[in-house]
Amino acid sequence: MSEQAYQRLWDSSHVTLQELLDQELPLLEPVPDRERQSFHYRLSSLYLYYLGLLRRFDTLYDQMVHPQKRRLLRRLLDGVAGRVLELKDDLVRTDLSEYHCLDHVLQDLKLTPADLEVPIPKYFLLEQSTILKERGLMLAEILSRMGPVTSETSFPEMHRTTAIILLQRAERARQGRLRATFMREIRKEEERDRKIREEGWHRFSQDQAAIIIQKVWKGYLQRKRTQHDRWTEMEFIGMLPSAHQVNLRVMYQAGLGEDIGRLRQIEKEEEFQVAMVKTHDVLRETEGPDMKEKLKEQIRQWFIECHALTGRFPDYPDESLGGSSLIFADKTPEQVKMELEVQAQESKKKNQEKNKEKENEKKERKQKKEKGRKREADTMLKTWPSKFIPVINAGHEEYINMWKNQHESIHPTQSFDPEALRVEKRKELEEEIRIQVDELMRQELKNLHLAVDREEGKPLKPLKKKAGKKTGKKKKEKDLTPDRSVESLLEELVVFGFLRKSETVTLKDYIGDFLYLGSTLNLANKLPMPSLFDIRQNVALYGVLRLGSPDIHAMAPLIRSILLVGPSGMGKKMLVKAVCTETGANLFDLSPSNLQGKYPGKMGVQMIVHMVFKVARLLQPSVIWIGNAEKNFYKRVPKEEKEMDPKRIKKDLTKALRLLSPGDRVMLIGTTDQPQLAEMKGLCRTYERILFMPRPDYASRFVLWRQMIETQGVQVTQNLDISALAKVSDGYTPGHILQAIHSVLTERRVLQLSKQPLVASEFLGHLAKLEPMYREEEESLKDWYFKTPLGKRKVKFIKDQDVEEAKLAKERKKRK
Numbered sequence: 007m008s009e010q011a012y013q014r015l016w017d018s019s020h021v022t023l024q025e026l027l028d029q030e031l032p033l034l035e036p037v038p039d040r041e042r043q044s045f046h047y048r049l050s051s052l053y054l055y056y057l058g059l060l061r062r063f064d065t066l067y068d069q070m071v072h073p074q075k076r077r078l079l080r081r082l083l084d085g086v087a088g089r090v091l092e093l094k095d096d097l098v099r100t101d102l103s104e105y106h107c108l109d110h111v112l113q114d115l116k117l118t119p120a121d122l123e124v125p126i127p128k129y130f131l132l133e134q135s136t137i138l139k140e141r142g143l144m145l146a147e148i149l150s151r152m153g154p155v156t157s158e159t160s161f162p163e164m165h166r167t168t169a170i171i172l173l174q175r176a177e178r179a180r181q182g183r184l185r186a187t188f189m190r191e192i193r194k195e196e197e198r199d200r201k202i203r204e205e206g207w208h209r210f211s212q213d214q215a216a217i218i219i220q221k222v223w224k225g226y227l228q229r230k231r232t233q234h235d236r237w238t239e240m241e242f243i244g245m246l247p248s249a250h251q252v253n254l255r256v257m258y259q260a261g262l263g264e265d266i267g268r269l270r271q272i273e274k275e276e277e278f279q280v281a282m283v284k285t286h287d288v289l290r291e292t293e294g295p296d297m298k299e300k301l302k303e304q305i306r307q308w309f310i311e312c313h314a315l316t317g318r319f320p321d322y323p324d325e326s327l328g329g330s331s332l333i334f335a336d337k338t339p340e341q342v343k344m345e346l347e348v349q350a351q352e353s354k355k356k357n358q359e360k361n362k363e364k365e366n367e368k369k370e371r372k373q374k375k376e377k378g379r380k381r382e383a384d385t386m387l388k389t390w391p392s393k394f395i396p397v398i399n400a401g402h403e404e405y406i407n408m409w410k411n412q413h414e415s416i417h418p419t420q421s422f423d424p425e426a427l428r429v430e431k432r433k434e435l436e437e438e439i440r441i442q443v444d445e446l447m448r449q450e451l452k453n454l455h456l457a458v459d460r461e462e463g464k465p466l467k468p469l470k471k472k473a474g475k476k477t478g479k480k481k482k483e484k485d486l487t488p489d490r491s492v493e494s495l496l497e498e499l500v501v502f503g504f505l506r507k508s509e510t511v512t513l514k515d516y517i518g519d520f521l522y523l524g525s526t527l528n529l530a531n532k533l534p535m536p537s538l539f540d541i542r543q544n545v546a547l548y549g550v551l552r553l554g555s556p557d558i559h560a561m562a563p564l565i566r567s568i569l570l571v572g573p574s575g576m577g578k579k580m581l582v583k584a585v586c587t588e589t590g591a592n593l594f595d596l597s598p599s600n601l602q603g604k605y606p607g608k609m610g611v612q613m614i615v616h617m618v619f620k621v622a623r624l625l626q627p628s629v630i631w632i633g634n635a636e637k638n639f640y641k642r643v644p645k646e647e648k649e650m651d652p653k654r655i656k657k658d659l660t661k662a663l664r665l666l667s668p669g670d671r672v673m674l675i676g677t678t679d680q681p682q683l684a685e686m687k688g689l690c691r692t693y694e695r696i697l698f699m700p701r702p703d704y705a706s707r708f709v710l711w712r713q714m715i716e717t718q719g720v721q722v723t724q725n726l727d728i729s730a731l732a733k734v735s736d737g738y739t740p741g742h743i744l745q746a747i748h749s750v751l752t753e754r755r756v757l758q759l760s761k762q763p764l765v766a767s768e769f770l771g772h773l774a775k776l777e778p779m780y781r782e783e784e785e786s787l788k789d790w791y792f793k794t795p796l797g798k799r800k801v802k803f804i805k806d807q808d809v810e811e812a813k814l815a816k817e818r819k820k821r822k
């Protein structure tokens with residue numbers, strides 16, 4: 007795509023953005039609970055539109071070359087991503103569930119399930135590629151120093167004689183097979199000769215022979231042609247995948263174009279960086295002295311005017327209040343003075359009021375609890391004020407003022423706009439000079455106070471105590487390793503196996519389809535179970551988008567931990583690895599089994615938790631993974647695990663988690679397949695979001711079979727009935743399906759495929775050997791989920807709805 011095409015895409019994106027911003031205000035108005043459905047619909051459509059915008063801004067930021075436009079695009083991209091996260095939060099509160107059935111909204115907006123996929127901004131990895139490489143090298147170096155890895159890669163030892171016997175046996179078998187084939191051929195030939203001898207050759211005339219050959223050949227040709235026509239027609243109507251040779255070339259060319267675009271970006275960015283420094287220096291030299299003098303003159307004028315009006319020189323505004331910039335905010339000197347005094351008085355009043363409020367609050371809380379139940383019946387739904395809308399709005403305005411409809415003719419080489427750069431740098435310089443001038447003028451004013459008013463100038467007290475108190479409430483973490491470098495801590499964590507090298511798995515590799523009947527099930531008052539698509543989407547939202555960018559993390563609703571709950575083989579570990587791959591995060595392993603025998607005692611646990619969280623924060627983004635998370639919260643520790651003492655980490659973990667604040671891109675991800683064994687309160691308090699993963703449905707199983715077979719390098723043909731496989735594998739997890747595929751598609755079987763096509767029945771034997779997930783197991787997991795805080799609220803909501811519907815039905819009957 008050319009730069010002009012990207013500009014057009016940008017222009018059209020802002021038309022959509024404008025429409026969305028217009029829809030934002032009405033959302034802030036509270037809506038009664040009975041309008042929940044329409045409120046949910048509005049939220050969902052906004053969410054879907056923002057997702058579309060996120061996709062577009064990602065493409066634009068990835069491909070546009072102009073450095074100034076890219077800076078704005080980055081802000082817009084982060085803003086929209088943050089807004090998506092906020093809307094997701096609102097959706098969870100409205101739906102009382104982590105999963106949302108948006109099929110009807112998709113249908114109304116003429117979108118496809120692919121539009122619901124959460125795009126992962128490409129810059130997450132591209133812009134930190136060097137850091138990631140360095141980190142990878144450091145890890146590899148530490149691992150290599152530790153010596154060869156033991157158990158995992160080593161093979162079972164075999165005695166020499168046994169090995170020779172094995173080889174001999176294999177060789178004799180090979181020779182035997184060859185001889186058998188040879189003998190079969192000889193026997194066939196003998197048979198043929200015998201038949202000819204007995205029956206004699208059938209003599210054809212030349213014409214007869216020609217006709218027979220033509221008949222066979224023409225038949226063969228026609229069959230081939232018909233088959234080819236049939237395939238092309240099937241391809242045309244989308245019943246068969248199209249031949250991929252064409253796609254590969256096109257894809258390769260597109261990829262090449264994108265890479266060239268990125269190289270041009272780097273070139274233009276470097277040019278822009280040099281120009282920024284140069285412009286700043288030039289402006290400071292040419293306009294700086296004038297600016298300084300002018301500013302001094304204006305401030306002096308303000309001193310004099312104030313003195314003439316109030317009889318004394320004013321107090322200089324403190325730097326924390328904006329210094330002299332406060333003076334030039336289109337206000338008279340009296341107004342400024344009044345405002346400053348009022349602020350000082352207000353802060354005093356507020357302190358007094360606070361004490362009173364605290365007492366009142368206690369009383370109110372009691373009353374509220376009583377009223378709570380009554381009020382719940384007529385709750386009001388509304389979205390929380392957004393932190394990202396102001397960012398998006400500012401970006402939108404900047405676009406309208408500077409970049410709207412700018413076509414290639416204005417910046418043919420995609421170099422920066424020097425005039426815009428000068429305006430920006432001038433503002434920066436003004437601010438810089440203002441701070442210097444403020445210092446000087448503060449001194450001058452002090453002298454004036456002494457000389458004329460004969461008093462010491464009182465510096466205005468900044469109103470920062472309030473803010474200080476708030477942050478002061480949070481306990482500061484005690485550094486248990488103040489004298490150790492990050493490198494040494496890192497090395498220790500690697501040596502003890504707490505910091506691991508994560509496998510490269512992308513989120514796209516997590517196969518799973520959309521739930522197409524969600525709203526229909528909802529209408530029938532049946533609770534739809536989440537699909538694998540929903541799970542992938544939630545992991546992208548909670549894990550990837552939050553950890554990928556510091557700007558998004560700092561402002562988005564804070565989520566420090568998630569818990570993946572599902573039967574074994576559902577891909578929980580795979581998702582943890584995918585989060586690490588997509589964001590370049592470090593993977594720390596604090597699973598109970600990994601802690602066993604390491605860092606004993608109370609102090610030991612405290613130290614390891616401290617070290618992990620400290621390094622995770624310093625080298626963010628980081629994922630701290632706890633496998634079998636239920637063990638940390640066991641209701642009763644099993645006898646065989648008493649020695650492991652899995653609960654010892656619980657306290658320190660919760661404490662360390664609480665200390666994570668916005669901007670600390672560290673996420674705790676727990677995985678468990680037996681949450682029932684844990685005590686609910688502790689588990690739900692530690693893990694803020696619980697993502698339930700039930701067994702895959704038919705649609706997901708269908709794509710799982712197809713894609714997993716294809717990733718083994720096997721083209722799925724019509725001989726393989728995937729639908730039948732999807733049907734019979736109900737109850738099996740993706741892990742099971744993968745296992746069955748691995749058992750069937752051995753190297754030998756893959757080589758035979760051209761002669762002996764793959765059929766569904768081959769998989770059945772292997773599948774039957776695996777233990778499926780039984781209904782009781784699934785029911786018990788579901789029961790557990792509906793006892794979690796969010797699950798409980800959902801169940802209660804459905805019950806209330808049922809009661810209301812029953813009432814309405816009764817009333818209707820009475821009226822009849």
Ligand SMILES: Nc1ncnc2c1ncn2[C@@H]1O[C@H](COP(=O)(O)OP(=O)(O)OP(=O)(O)O)[C@@H](O)[C@H]1O
Nearest residue numbers: 515516517574575576577578579580679740741744
């Ligand atoms: N949706 C999926 N798409 C592709 N592969 C999957 C999917 N789900 C699971 N797998 C594969 O199945 C195998 C088992 O997955 P994984 O070990 O992540 O499951 P798990 O839920 O963590 O199991 P456990 O609870 O036993 O630890 C892995 O090889 C993984 O790649």
